[in-house]
Amino acid sequence: MNGLRRTTLLGLAGAALIFQPQTAGAEELTVMATGGAWQAALHQAWFEPFAKKTGIKFNEQEYTGELGKIKAMVETGNVPIDLVTVETSTVLQGCDAGVLIHLDYSKIADRSKFLPGTALDCGVGIDVYGDVLAYDTTVLKEAPTSVLDIFDTKKFPGKRAMRKAPAQNLEWALMADGVPIADVYKVLGTPEGVDRAFNKLDTIKNDIVWWDAGAQPPQLLASKEVVMTTAWNGRIQSAIDHDNRPFAIVWNDQIVEYDMIAIPKGAKNLDLAYKYLAYAAEPEVSAQLGRYIPYGPVLADATPFVPKDVLPKLPTAPDHMKTYLVGDVEFWGDNGEDLVKRFNAWLAQ
């Protein structure tokens, strides 16, 4: 009897612990990022130092980078996330769908200090990365000199991998078809231009293996499933630096993009979220990420603080910026849904 009462009491105490309402005093911030080597780098460069500095408890979660999950949270009115990392095109989408809030830059930093296109209404840039070409130096005897070599099946026979999405691939297809970089989005904005891009992709369609997740390109290279692959530069660099893979990166004709961080609508710790955004927008802090993964800062003033040995690995290193295209978010916001559908129809043919 006594024992029974004790277990009941224990159970009640346990239940009380579980259902304990969050007290206002305990400062907690929950951030959701896309995992992998990148989130580990975010943790080391920013999350942990911020938590130490302010005494705020930092909760981390992972997701796939697709906004469906956050939309579901917003629609049900239960948003346990205060900050979320997103791709640039996703920021636009989240803004449109009313999933991300419009940021108040007066609480973050001077908007003009950011690189053009990295301080958006609903998201603020955190790093610069490159969509590049990667290959295994032990497999390819001759090194490709441009990302566009992925279209050259004579010189580089064998399977090649590309991201299963129209973005970047259509741009590269036009560039490979001779469209000057400055005109890529102008041409892609016309029906003839879209046809032209798909026709170019047609020439290598049978040789393409498609990847979905950023972790796949290094795996596809390592298992020798493909001879070359498009990839995010950090994932390949991480495989080279940490797993000693004999991979190499081709930078010419890379597409430069930005990672962003945003606040979902209904976030509970708004002030803390802004406090974090302001912290991460300090030039010296902003430069820290490069130590852990070779992605560059989005603040012009941050470059002097980037460690010297990291600079040559960044997408923004002078050597890597000989020819490059900056991804046009507005273009994809307008045409993304139709082009994705057409891309899927094209894949199915």
Add this chain to the structure above:
Amino acid sequence: MSSIALPRLRTRDQRESLRPFALATPLLLLLFFSFGAPIAALLSRAVYEPTIANALPRAIAALKQDSGAGVPDEPVFLAFAADLKEAQAQGSVQEFAKSLNTRLSGARSQVLRIARNAGQEQATSKEAMIKASPLLGEPRFWAAIREGANRFTSFFLLSAFDLRWTDQGTIGAVPADQAVFVRVFGRTFLIATVVTLSTLALAFPLAYLMTNLRPAIAGIVLVLVLLPFWTSILVRTAAWTVILQKYGLLNDLLLWLGLTSQRLELMYSRTGLIIAMTHIQLPFTLLPIYSVMRSVPPSQLRAAQSLGAQPFTAFWRVYLPQVMPGVLAGCLLTFILCLGYYITPVLIGGASDQLISNFIANYVNAELNWEMAAALSFVLLASTLGLYVTMTRFFGLDLFKMG
């Protein structure tokens, strides 16, 4: 006496027949609130999309006054600008722009430009608005608005069949380069059929063998079949990638045996997908067949043969009709489960092997177009239910009564 007793008897009967329902009430309520209602709410999005109607009360009222089709007159443009100005102030203009962009690609940025201008009291005449956003001068823009003015829409369901309303007000096909869903539905049913037949080809002989084995050995075979059944589908799919990849176990084995001269492309191909799905689905086809086969006495076959039937005739006319319910139940189960496959096509299938679930997931997660996802889900659910009803009607099969 009897005239009084009769009604009492009837009420007791009714009470008797209600009792099972009363006992099941908690379960039914749970099913309704946690399953039926949310699904119905989500599916209703396929036909109910009020974003455009909510954002443009003035413009829609003005459109009703406006004469005929095509590009409307000045008052509608002014009302449109006023609506956008208000939506801009409320922060809902982007939702409207996205919703319109789904129906008319490229509308998003032009609408947002008009909204920005309206907010700053710029370009407020029809001429100036068309100059700023040329799309507003095209009839198809206003056709999309008129269509969106109706909160109940057939747009998404039609899209699920690669159809749309044409400018003439008839239903027509979407342009060939946008037509994808009919092909994907066809592919989903094709792959489900092939996998179902493959599992049947493997399961039928195996089940027959198991019924004729000594019980102890049959038990071991059953455990071997069930072992992978108890493993997570994700783990089994990942295991197949190890086996099927270019430098994987199967290719190594085939080369070593000298059966092939070069490595086969099994990963990211339909062959690989069907192999993996067949393996995963095998127990679902096998178990119903096995359970029915065990209930058929072997003495019947011997009796048929002793009465002069050839072995094949005995099998065809005596055995098969009796095990047919199990075969149908197993096949139906596998077929329906195959229609909903998601993770295996992602990991093993190639780009042209993605099934309808992959597209639904894409619209839910990536495109945030839940209306399209709901429409596709509705078509999938309806065709699955239709198939089930057909099978139960025409083959007298009832899954709920299967032992």
